[in-house]
Amino acid sequence: ATPMLLFLVQHPRNRDYDLSSLRKLFFAGAPVTPIVFQQAIERFGNVFLHLFGTSETVGQATVLRREAVAKALEEGKTEILASCGKSFVDMQAEVVDEFDRRVAPGEVGEIRVRGLGVTKGYWNKPEETRKVFRNGWYYPLDLCRVDQDGFIYIVDRKKDMIITGGENVYPAEVENVLYEHPAVAQTAVIGVPDEKWGEAVTAFVVKKKGVEATAEDIIGFCRKHIAGYKTPKKIVFVDALPMSVSGKILKYKLREEAIR
CATH class of the missing domain: 2.30.38.10 (Luciferase; Domain 3)
Known part of the structure; x- marks a missing residue:
């Protein structure tokens, strides 16, 4: 799953092993930020294929191939690294x-x-x-x-789209900005019921070890990069995010925690 790609990039011992024989590594399950993808390529090489699919599609419906990644990097079109590619074979x-x-x-x-x-x-x-x-x-x-x-x-x-003050907010867009903050190791954004806004954009954040930041620091950072209505109203610092056995973040558990 995509979160595992982030773990590989951030693992303190990811340079301790000889991975020269690694040829292909598939990941799927969530969008990836170009900066994380680039960091993964710098460490492991251009071995990654980003898939989109579900159990109903036998795991793959689209694929971002290594050739497309190489061309995007060569032409400076790093935004393509956020893509899940084009239709898979057949x-x-x-x-x-x-x-x-x-x-x-x-x-x-x-x-x-x-x-x-x-x-x-x-x-x-x-x-x-x-x-x-x-x-x-x-x-x-x-x-x-x-x-x-x-x-x-x-x-x-x-089902994860947030409607706040009548505006649509896509959590992945906010998460992409949060991942650019130097103190953010992992994050998940959800909508929390709010009397004024309908839903309030709320970010759960796991901080990187040894890097400090306040909620105000992170909110201020977001304001510089995205519209005000997309900026989290609240930052919740946690030690870890709830994950499924396949490595996906369980946002429903965060919603349950937020409304307690």
């Missing part, structure tokens, strides 16, 4: 609006997938099947955008 992935029309480059829509690796539905669960399988397409409920060259970018899970 798969078709596209980003559409609520009327199933392909979105224009830069616009946010919902990704849908079809192909040989996509299941037909859920066994004996017709209602659940109808929610995400329509007209031969599977809708994994992920918000994405596509660039001029056809590269797809995960924006966030549809």
Whole structure:
């Protein structure tokens, strides 16, 4: 999972081993920031393939290949490192609006997938099947955008989008900014019910060892890089974030903790 890539980059002994035989390393499960991806490449080489997929797509629907990564670095287009690539072999992935029309480059829509690796539905669960399988397409409920060259970018899970003061905030965008702060080792952003804003942008932060920063420092840093309504209203410092066995951050547990 993507968080494991961050752990590899930050591990204090990641240069103690001979990894010259490493050829390919696949990661998936969440967006990655270009800065973390670059750090991983600097340490381990251009061996990474970023996949997007689910169990329903047998694990892969799109892939950012090493050749695309090398070209992006050569041309200085580091923003492509945040992409999950293009359609995988024998798969078709596209980003559409609520009327199933392909979105224009830069616009946010919902990704849908079809192909040989996509299941037909859920066994004996017709209602659940109808929610995400329509007209031969599977809708994994992920918000994405596509660039001029056809590269797809995960924006966030549809259910994780925060609506604060009537504005849409994508947690991944805020997390990307937080990861640029020198004191932030790991972070997760959620929306917390709020009487004034509807939802308040709240960031849980694990600090790097030996690096100090206050909540005010981090909030001020965010204000310089993103719009005010996207800036966290609150920073919660924690020793660790709840993780699944596959390395994904369990945001529902953070929501439960935040509303106690």
